[in-house]
Amino acid sequence: MKKIQMVDLKGQYATIKERVDSSIAEVIANTAFINGPEVKSFQTELEAYLGVKHVIPCANGTDALQIALMGLGLEQGDEVITADFTFAATVEVIALLKLTPVLVDVDPVDFNIDIEAIKRAITPKTKAIVPVHLFGRAANMDAIMDLAKEHNLFVIEDNAQGIGSNYTGRDGKKTKTGGIGHVGTTSFFPSKNLGCYGDGGAIFTNDDDLAHTIRGVVNHGMYVRYHHDVVGVNSRLDSIQAAVLRAKLPHLDSYNKARRDAARKYTEAFMSNKKIITPIVCDSCDCHVFHQYTLRVVDTDRDALVAHLNENGIPCGVYYPIPLHSQKAYKDERYNEADFPVTNAIVKDCISLPMHTELEDDQIAFITKTVIDFVNK
Numbered sequence: 001m002k003k004i005q006m007v008d009l010k011g012q013y014a015t016i017k018e019r020v021d022s023s024i025a026e027v028i029a030n031t032a033f034i035n036g037p038e039v040k041s042f043q044t045e046l047e048a049y050l051g052v053k054h055v056i057p058c059a060n061g062t063d064a065l066q067i068a069l070m071g072l073g074l075e076q077g078d079e080v081i082t083a084d085f086t087f088a089a090t091v092e093v094i095a096l097l098k099l100t101p102v103l104v105d106v107d108p109v110d111f112n113i114d115i116e117a118i119k120r121a122i123t124p125k126t127k128a129i130v131p132v133h134l135f136g137r138a139a140n141m142d143a144i145m146d147l148a149k150e151h152n153l154f155v156i157e158d159n160a161q162g163i164g165s166n167y168t169g170r171d172g173k174k175t176k177t178g179g180i181g182h183v184g185t186t187s188f189f190p191s192k193n194l195g196c197y198g199d200g201g202a203i204f205t206n207d208d209d210l211a212h213t214i215r216g217v218v219n220h221g222m223y224v225r226y227h228h229d230v231v232g233v234n235s236r237l238d239s240i241q242a243a244v245l246r247a248k249l250p251h252l253d254s255y256n257k258a259r260r261d262a263a264r265k266y267t268e269a270f271m272s273n274k275k276i277i278t279p280i281v282c283d284s285c286d287c288h289v290f291h292q293y294t295l296r297v298v299d300t301d302r303d304a305l306v307a308h309l310n311e312n313g314i315p316c317g318v319y320y321p322i323p324l325h326s327q328k329a330y331k332d333e334r335y336n337e338a339d340f341p342v343t344n345a346i347v348k349d350c351i352s353l354p355m356h357t358e359l360e361d362d363q364i365a366f367i368t369k370t371v372i373d374f375v376n377k
């Protein structure tokens with residue numbers, strides 16, 4: 001058995017080495033390092049893949065969220081509702097812009113923002129909702145868009161973990177996540193489902209005016225050279241990263257399928273065990289691209305399980321160990337512990353197993369056996 005990795009970037013690189021190496025060499029030969037033709041081509045190809053009108057590349061997924069919020073013209077004190085259980089970047093940018101983050105609980109089954117909790121959190125100051133397609137599973141976008149319409153709110157999808165996921169709406173139509181709300185964002189951090197070889201990110205929208213605004217924001221607030229109409233930022237995807245992403249984008253669907261296949265094998269092995277709650281892997285549905293494969297364990301010392309797996313050469317992760325509302329930076333006296341029963345429980349019993357495009361059957365068999373033996377002990 002090959003050594004088990006949490007994420008196997010080397011194994012994946014080996015399968016696309018020629019194309020990646022020649023693309024990078026070409027950028028260097030042309031010296032068009034910033035805003036070169038590779039960036040524009042990648043933008044067009046990603047627009048086609050996602051089925052969105054506008055992709056605006058930027059420097060990373062955190063910038064993408066910040067710039068999306070800047071583009072919407074929100075004002076200091078406006079309330080933005082997001083999930084208590086996500087990576088900190090989601091709430092960080094809200095606070096940075098002097099907007100008021102309002103963290104709410106998540107659903108115990110899909111780990112995504114809880115619709116009833118959003119309803120309870122809406123006030124006259126609420127201006128936006130930021131659902132996160134956590135671990136690659138599409139959030140309940142129909143319900144979120146309904147609430148947004150009813151209360152006149154913007155929806156910004158944090159799709160950093162969900163790129164390539166399909167959301168099936170109540171009309172039966174499939175839409176790629178990130179293209180459903182008013183604006184969507186993603187990250188091309190190396191370990192993400194579509195990762196580059198450094199930092200990268202992008203913003204998506206179908207709104208022409210918003211796209212125009214955002215194209216200025218990413219470029220120092222300039223719409224006409226050296227005329228700065230708004231306070232902007234400098235956030236660019238560099239040409240070498242765009243070249244890597246162009247080499248990888250045609251494989252994204254097969255990468256996501258490899259993740260889903262691995263997830264299905266994990267879930268089949270764990271399904272009958274009462275102490276393991278698995279994520280749902282539906283056969284026909286491609287609403288989950290398994291950025292992470294995250295279990296919950298019952299009546300089991302999660303931290304001891306982590307230690308046991310590590311001792312057996314199995315890397316694993318706890319995403320995320322602390323609810324955002326309990327983090328020093330985001331504490332707020334308005335929060336009440338009783339409002340976060342789900343997040344407070346998940347942070348204690350969740351564990352993410354190795355997940356990448358190169359997992360092999362003997363590795364999955366060893367991982368599942370090691371987990372099951374421990375929880376049955």
Ligand SMILES: *Cc1c(COP(=O)(O)O)cnc(C)c1O
Pocket residue numbers: 060061062063086087089090132158160161186187188189199200201
């Ligand atoms: C990775 C991630 C981000 C931030 O992306 P960076 O490119 O690392 O800045 C934001 N939100 C979520 C949910 C993420 O997983």
